[in-house]
Amino acid sequence: MQTTSEYYCAYCGEPNLTFVDFSAGGQQSYVEDCQVCCNPNILYVRIDEDTLDIEIDSEPEA
Incomplete structure (x- = not known):
């Protein structure tokens, strides 16, 4: 199953969908480029197994 979720770019602060x-x-963790400024973000995704709520943190790729 796939769904979309929003995160904020660690560089420009703009919202992005992933x-x-x-x-x-x-x-999960993976790298995704910002759709606005094109800089790479490391995304840390956590999914609550009971509620299926998604939480995403981003940080700049070093």
């Missing part, structure tokens, strides 16, 4: 793949597990 696809979250539930089959990849409850804790």
